Amino acid sequence: MGFIKNRTVIGLLCIVLSLVICFAVTPLFNNSISKKTEIVRVVKQIKIGDEITRDMVKNVEVGAYNLPEDVVRTVEEVTGKYASIAMVSGDYILHSKVADEPAAENAYLYSLTGEKQAVSLSIRAFANGLSGKLISGDIVSVIAPDYRKQGATVIPPELQYVEVIAVTANSGYDANTAENENKEEEKELPGTVTLLVTSEQSKILAELEAAGKPHLALVYRGSRENAAKFVEAQDTKLLELYPPEVVEEEAESRQIPEETQEVAGETEHGSPVILPLEQEEG
Structure with a gap:
């Protein structure tokens, strides 16, 4: 303990350590930085x-x-x-x-796997599409005025959180990816917004498109990780609304019964004729 407490020894050790740092470590560090x-x-x-x-x-x-x-x-x-x-x-x-290769035009359409579909919705008024501020990756809610002629304005539970994959001008160019950008021309306003949806959602969007009154509200814009949480919440809600077993039963009920067969030939309008099989006598 006496040796450690000796101020002279401690002072000498500090001096030696500082010399090592100044003349050995520091030059090596400076050399690596100056390369x-x-x-x-x-x-x-x-x-x-x-x-x-x-x-x-x-x-x-x-x-x-x-x-x-x-x-x-x-x-x-x-x-x-x-x-x-x-x-x-x-x-x-x-x-x-x-x-090595140029990015494909409309590359987001090539990433579809079959689980979901890309459906476009017309923006008939400037305010209906967030005044042209929507961009790919946004999460929006689709508002339906007078939904299904019931007199109420609602956000259908199927369309509470929907991902925007493109915003397109009337010229056909994507308005939010700088396609066909020309600084001498005024910025084109969006004409449609393309959403990533399931088949059930696409049917409701088709109804709203026919009615001509859908309105889009921005819910989230930010990181892909957080946006995915909204999409997952919507997918969970869709599973509650459309359980897989119910969907399969409905699909089976729409199949043509085995007692019918397609007869070769067409009607005068060009559509195939489907007649029931005649039952055997006796």
């Missing part, structure tokens, strides 16, 4: 789907410390490839931001 490397940086705006050309990017020398592992380091690696996301001047290019 330079070349990476590719964007020099002009690149939109989603654009083919990357040499005039859009250039090699620059930057500090090598703490760079992303998948940063692109030579212009040749990205020339001729296509942007997967929009980039602006000054952005680093990562391998995850580019693709």
Whole structure:
């Protein structure tokens, strides 16, 4: 204990430790920070789907410390490839931001698995579609005035939380993905909104479309994780409203009885004739 309490020894140890830090550790750290490397940086705006050309990017020398592992380091690696996301001047290019093939137009339609459908709803008035502010990924509620001629304005339980997958202008271009963007022209107002729904939901949307009065209310905009919670809550409600066994029974009841057969030939209107089989005599 006496040795530890000796102020002279403690002072000398502190001096030695500080010298080690100053002349050994610090130079190594500074050397690692001061290392330079070349990476590719964007020099002009690149939109989603654009083919990357040499005039859009250039090699620059930057500090090598703490760079992303998948940063692109030579212009040749990205020339001729296509942007997967929009980039602006000054952005680093990562391998995850580019693709060998251009993104498919209306790519969200290619991600359908058969479990759900994409259904478009007309926006007949500016206010009905949140004044043109809706974007893909939003969660909305569909409001139905005079729902099914019952005199009440309601949010059908089937359409409380619905995901928006596209907002399209009357020209056919997606209004919220900068397709056909032209700064010299005024921004196009949305004409339809496309929703990701089940078959049961799509039938109700078709009714509302025919009535011509649906109104959309924004419920949530944010992270995909939180948006998925709203969709899961809606799916749970749909299971309560349409239990699988009930749906199967209804489908079976709509099947053509075995006692009928399709007779070759057509009516004068071109539709097939279906007649019952004649029962055997005796």
